Amino acid sequence: MGLLVNSKTKQRIYLKSIHSMGRDAESCDTALYCPLCSRLQCVIRYQNSAWYLYDESRNGTYLNGAKLSSGGIRLKEGDNISFPGDQDNNWTLEDISSPSSVLLFNGGEQYIELEKCNALPNERHPELLITKEEDSLHWFIEQGELVKPLRGGDRLYLSGQPWVFYPNDMVLETQAYQIQDSKDELHLFFGVSLNEENVQLVTSCRKIEKDMGYKVHHQLLVILARRLISDVNSGFPLRDSGWIATDLLLRELRIEAAYLNILIYRSRTAFERAGIKHPPIDRRQGELRLRPCRVSIQKGEELVEHSPDIDGVVASPMCSGFV
Template sequence: MAYLINKHTNKYCFLYAHHSFGRFQYSVDTLVNDLSVSKIHTIIEWLNGKWYIRDLSLNGTWLNHKRLVKDDSEELSIGDKIYFAGNSEVTYVVKDLSAPADQLIKLDDEQSKTAETIKLNHYHLLPEQQPDSVVVFEQSSGQWLLESLHDDEFTIREVLEDHSIITLGGEQWMFISSHLEVATQMSSVPQLYISDLDFIFNLSLDEETSALKVQHHNNKDFDLHVRCHHYLTLNLARYRALDAKKGVLPANQGWVNTEQLVKDLGVDMRYLNIQIHRARKQFSEVLTNVHDAENIIERQLRKVRFAGASFMIYKGCELESASDVVRA
C-alpha cells in the first residue's frame, strides 16, 4: 500500500485507492487543519495501475513547488513533495507507490503507524512462527475476520474494520483496507464450485505422509503436494465415506466433533486448529477460481467436515475408499 510521510511530524499517511485531503473532518481521509484549505481540497487516486493527484480547491495544491491545474490529474513519483494552499509548512513526501491492498500496519510504542506492514491475501496465520490468530477474508460478506486458534467453537470472530487494532505476538497492528471499488474486485469472481472438484488422496502405508491432488475435467489438475495438514483432510474424508456407507444423506455426511478429532489424531486442540486453518489457507490460495475454496473444510459449532463430495483415498497403491460420485 502506498504511503506519504508528513515532513513536519514524520507520521505515515497510508493511501486508500481514492484518498481525500481537506479540512472537513468527517468527509476526508486525511485532515489538513488550515482555514485556507478547502473542505475537500485534494484527491490522490489509483487509476490504471498508477497513482495520480488532482486538485479540487480554490487556493490550490502544489506538487514540487508547482501549482497544479485544477481538476487535472498529475502522475505521482517517489520523492514528490505535496502541500496545500501555498503553505509548505505542512508538506507530504511520497515514499511508496505500491498498489492499494488490505493490510495490517505495525504500530510503535506511541501507537503511531510504522513502515512495517503485512499485505493480506485472503488467509493468514499470524504470527507466522507461532500462530495464535487467523485473519481471513469471508467472500460471502466481503469482510475481514479475526479468529483465535485457541477457540474450538469457530464462533468467536471479530470483524475487522478500518483502524481496528489487534495484538499479534505481543505487538499491536492496525487494519487498513484498500477501499478498492467492488467492481474492480469482481473481475476475479470464482468460476467453479466445490461440487465440481475431484479429490485424490495418496497415503503412505505407515500413514506418515499424505499427498493431495485436486482435479476438474475442464481445468488443469492442482497438485497440493505432501503436507501434514492433508492427513487431517484425509481423515475427514474417511468420516464422510463411513457416513455414506451408513446411508446418511450427502448434506449431513462427514460431520465430526473436534474433540473426537483430537483423540483420533493424538494432538491438542490448538494444534488441530492450526492444521484446519493451514488446510483452509492452502485451498484458498491454490484454488483461486473456486468459490469459497476455504470451505472445503467446513465448520460449525465444535464440528468440522470435509465438504468435497467426490474423492478417492489410496493407501500405498491400493484404493482404500471412494465416494459414489467420483467422475471419470
C-alpha cells in the same frame, strides 16, 4: 503499498485505493488542519496501475509547488503535495506500489502487509490466523477456537502488543462471474496407507492435476473428507454437511489448538500455491469442514467417492491400492 510521509511530523499515511484528505475529519481519510483547506481538499486514487491526485478544493492543491489544474495528474515516487497557506507542511509520496491491507503498530511505525491467508506472528508459532474471502472481500480472524469478522479499525494483539487492522481491498467497478461447468469442478483424491499414517493428496481443477504429496496436514483434510461423505450418505443437505467440532478434531489428531491452526494455514496456502483460488476449508465458531466438492478416498483396494451433484456415496474396488 502507497505511503505518504509528512515533512514536519513524519506521520506516515498508508493510502487506501481511494483516499480523501480535507478539514472534515469525520468524512475524510486524512484530516487537514489548515484553515484555507476545504472540507474535501483532494482525493488520491489508485487506477490503471498508478496513483492519481485530484483537486476538489476551492483554494487549490499544490504538487511540487505548482497549483493543480482540473482533472487528475499521475503521481510518481518523491512527489510533494502541499496546501494553500501551509506549503511548508507538505506530504511526500515515498512508495507508489499498489494498495494492500495491513496491520499497523504504533500509528504506522511498523506494519505487516497481509495476504489472503496469514499465520501471525509466524507459521511455526501462530497466535492467530487472518484470512480473506476472495468473493466477498470479507476478512476473518481465527484465534484458538474463536472465529469472528475483522473490520477496519479493529484492534488485535500479537505477543501482547496492540495492532490495528487497516483494510485496503481494491473494489472493482464491475465484476463478471461465469458459471463453471462440471469439468472445472474441484476434485480431491486422497490415497491413505493401510496404517493411516501417510496420506497423499492429488487435486484436479480446470483440467489441471497436481500431486500435493504426502503431508501431515493432509491427515486433517481426510478426516474432514470422511465426515463430508458420511453426512451426505446420511441424507444431510450439502449446506449442512461436513461440519465437525474442533475439540473432536483435536482429540482425534491428538494435537493442541495452536497446532490445528498451523495445519489449517498450511492446507490453505498449499491450495493457493496449487492455483486453487478458493481453498475448500470452511471455519465457523467451534467447527471446521471441507467445503462440498468431489472427493475420492482410496485405502488399499477400497475406493469411496462423493460428488456434490449426486445424492449418495459410491464405493467400488480398485485394481491397485495404497499400502
